[in-house]
Amino acid sequence: MWQYFNETPLVRLERLSDSFHLQLYGKIEIMNPTGSHKDRESIMVVSDAIKQGFSEVGCASTGNAAISISAYAYISGLKCDIYVSKNMNSEKMALIKMFKPNIHVIEGDYSEAIEVSNRDFKEKEVYNANPGQCSAKLRGNAEIGKEIAQQISPNYVICPTNNGTHFTGVWTGLKEAGKKPRMIAATAQKTEIADSIQGFHRIEGKTFDEALNESNGIIVDVSDDEIIQALRMLYKEGIVAEPASAASIATIQHLEYDKDEIVCCTITGSGLKFPKLIEKII
Numbered sequence: 001m002w003q004y005f006n007e008t009p010l011v012r013l014e015r016l017s018d019s020f021h022l023q024l025y026g027k028i029e030i031m032n033p034t035g036s037h038k039d040r041e042s043i044m045v046v047s048d049a050i051k052q053g054f055s056e057v058g059c060a061s062t063g064n065a066a067i068s069i070s071a072y073a074y075i076s077g078l079k080c081d082i083y084v085s086k087n088m089n090s091e092k093m094a095l096i097k098m099f100k101p102n103i104h105v106i107e108g109d110y111s112e113a114i115e116v117s118n119r120d121f122k123e124k125e126v127y128n129a130n131p132g133q134c135s136a137k138l139r140g141n142a143e144i145g146k147e148i149a150q151q152i153s154p155n156y157v158i159c160p161t162n163n164g165t166h167f168t169g170v171w172t173g174l175k176e177a178g179k180k181p182r183m184i185a186a187t188a189q190k191t192e193i194a195d196s197i198q199g200f201h202r203i204e205g206k207t208f209d210e211a212l213n214e215s216n217g218i219i220v221d222v223s224d225d226e227i228i229q230a231l232r233m234l235y236k237e238g239i240v241a242e243p244a245s246a247a248s249i250a251t252i253q254h255l256e257y258d259k260d261e262i263v264c265c266t267i268t269g270s271g272l273k274f275p276k277l278i279e280k281i282i
């Protein structure tokens with residue numbers, strides 16, 4: 001079913017490597033079919049849902065997960081329920097609507113969308129693809145970790161982080177492939193531009209904390225000014241990322257590292273999906 005799906009590129013970021021005196025790589029998850037790493041999760045979610053006999057999948061989302069899962073449900077013939085906050089950015093909403101899921105707009109914020117959807121999925125026998133409820137999503141992210149490990153032995157791997165599903169899954173994949181870099185969770189708790197990771201919800205909870213401890217990892221919170229600067233640096237490398245994705249690059253200046261250490265940043269979501277947002281902030 002997913003024969004068109006291949007690995008994402010791991011590219012050396014030349015200018016950034018020179019300016020930070022590092023060997024800096026980007027794992028370009030924006031090359032996935034719907035433009036974010038969420039496709040890694042959706043492939044696993046849809047396959048698992050079909051295997052378990054579900055005809056309907058659902059999740060709450062800040063945008064990319066909804067775009068991705070509704071696309072993969074659509075091409076697999078599954079029904080899809082998406083829960084979003086009424087504050088959802090209009091460009092994201094337009095992309096979600098393309099794949100015709102049932103959209104539930106919640107009065108409150110993302111946490112409330114998670115709460116309401118968890119309740120509904122239990123009652124209505126919908127496959128629950130919410131963070132903290134779905135090991136298939138962690139497996140999808142583990143594929144990213146394995147691919148990184150096949151090509152480099154990084155000292156640091158940096159992941160933009162909100163719920164911690166991406167971070168935890170990438171660490172699992174790296175560990176399974178025999179690599180133990182220090183993991184950095186890039187958060188933007190007070191951001192007004194990186195809405196995909198706004199708030200740092202940490203919904204994976206215990207598994208996220210275990211990944212952080214096992215990898216001797218740290219959480220680095222970045223500002224919107226640092227994210228904008230990182231976005232501009234990525235554009236010079238030819239990569240149009242969305243603000244949340246640039247958070248991984250924005251953390252580098254906060255790290256203590258030795259010259260020429262190997263650092264891999266996951267670049268999780270494409271800016272090309274949100275041209276109005278990008279035009280506004282750059």
Ligand SMILES: Cc1ncc(COP(=O)(O)O)c(C=O)c1O
Binds near residue numbers: 162166
């Ligand atoms: C582009 C992007 N990067 C990173 C994340 C954070 O992933 P997680 O919620 O698994 O921590 C998200 C989550 O929506 C996202 O859309």
